[in-house]
Amino acid sequence: AQKVTQAQTEISxxxxxxVTLDCVYETRDTTYYLFWYKQPPSGELVFLIRRxxxxxxxxxxxxxxxxxxxxxxxxxxxxxxxxxxDSAVYFCALSEPVNSGNTPLxxxxxxxxxxxx
Amino acid sequence: xxxxxxSSRYLxxxxxxxxxxxxxxxxxxxxxxxYRQDPGLGLRLIYFSYDVKMKEKGDIPEGYSxxxxxxxxxxxxxESASTNQTSMYLCASRYRANTGExxxxxxxxxxxx
Numbered sequence: 209a210q211k212v213t214q215a216q217t218e219i220s221x222x223x224x225x226x227v228t229l230d231c232v233y234e235t236r237d238t239t240y241y242l243f244w245y246k247q248p249p250s251g252e253l254v255f256l257i258r259r260x261x262x263x264x265x266x267x268x269x270x271x272x273x274x275x276x277x278x279x280x281x282x283x284x285x286x287x288x289x290x291x292x293x294d295s296a297v298y299f300c301a302l303s304e305p306v307n308s309g310n311t312p313l314x315x316x317x318x319x320x321x322x323x324x325x
Numbered sequence: 326x327x328x329x330x331x332s333s334r335y336l337x338x339x340x341x342x343x344x345x346x347x348x349x350x351x352x353x354x355x356x357x358x359x360y361r362q363d364p365g366l367g368l369r370l371i372y373f374s375y376d377v378k379m380k381e382k383g384d385i386p387e388g389y390s391x392x393x394x395x396x397x398x399x400x401x402x403x404e405s406a407s408t409n410q411t412s413m414y415l416c417a418s419r420y421r422a423n424t425g426e427x428x429x430x431x432x433x434x435x436x437x438x
Contacts, residue, residue, distance in 0.1 A: 217365070243426060253415065253429040299368065312358055312383065313427060317367035 210235050212302050214316035221290055222324050229285045229319045231300030237261075242283045243301040243313060244274065253299065259283065290323045297321070328352070331416050331430040338437050344403040346433050348416030356419040357399035358427065359383075359391065361412050368415065374399055406437045 211234040221227045233242065244256040257267060259276050267274045271288045287294050297320045301313040332347035350357065358373040360383075370383030374393040388410060392400045399418075403410055413434050417427040 214367075245429075251413070251432040251434075253417075253427075255426040255428070258426055312370050312373050314370075315360075315368040317365065 210302050210304055210314045212300050212314055212316035214298075214300055214319050216319045217317070218320045218322070220322045220324060223292060224289050226286060226288050227290050227321065227323075229287075229298050229300075229321065231283045231285065231316060233281050233283065233300070233302045235281075235302060235304055237304045239304070241303045242276065243303070244283075244285050245299045245301065245315075247297040247299065247318070249296070256285075287321075290321075292323050292325050295321060295323045329416055329418055329428050329430040331414075331433045333433050334431060336433060336435045338406050338435065340405075340407060340437060342406050342437075344406050344435065344437075346401040346403075346414055346416075346435070348399045348401070348418075348430055349397050350399075350418040350428070351397065352418060352420070352428065353396065354418035354420050354428070355396070357393065358417040358419070359389075359399065359401045360415045360417065361385065362415055362432070363412050371401065371414075403435075406435075408437050411435060411437045 213232045240261045242259045245253045247253045264276050273286045275284045297318045299318045300316045303313045329350045338344050356375050359371045360368040362368050369385050371389050372383050372391040374380045377396050380391050390402045413432050415432050416430040419425045419427050
């Protein structure tokens with residue numbers, strides 16, 4: 209069965225610090241997709257990234273970077289030089305494609321990040 | 326621009342009332358989902374629909390039902406609301422391809438008194 213674990217419930221950092229949010233997943237499939245979402249105080253989840261299981265290259269987008277390691281079943285998310293606007297709840301999610309293509313995403317419980325000015 | 330609209334941001338209902346939560350998407354997506362979000366529990370899937378008039382139970386369907394009469398609209402129904410259904414409800418949609426990301430609405434915060 210699919211499972212996503214975000215062990216860090218809450219993290220608090222001072223502005224400009226770097227912070228890494230951990231995500232560990234479990235799956236029996238060799239083909240799967242991993243996602244990160246951001247939920248700001250307004251409530252709407254915002255898609256950040258999708259990564260398929262065959263692409264282990266790290267991804268960088270501005271101050272955001274993602275480290276995918278199949279060997280440890282982890283897909284960690286790092287924010288460099290954090291800002292107050294990064295304060296949000298961050299969710300990691302997993303999807304296992306099957307023939308019908310209709311399986312839902314399984315989400316972790318989220319990590320609440322607070323960036324203090 | 327992609328849009329998922331949930332009819333009510335905040336609702337207050339009484340125990341035993343019937344509650345309708347409406348969700349509309351304008352992207353011609355085939356898949357639609359209802360999640361429930363509670364502190365410490367993350368997002369839990371209630372029901373999803375992969376096409377019109379189709380529905381599948383998620384992880385916590387008890388006490389809920391859904392309706393998908395039109396492709397763009399997916400309704401969540403609480404036949405007899407209870408206090409333990411006080412929560413944030415999130416609707417999402419996705420193009421049929423399983424690799425696609427979900428697009429979420431702003432959420433509906435329901436309080437049952």
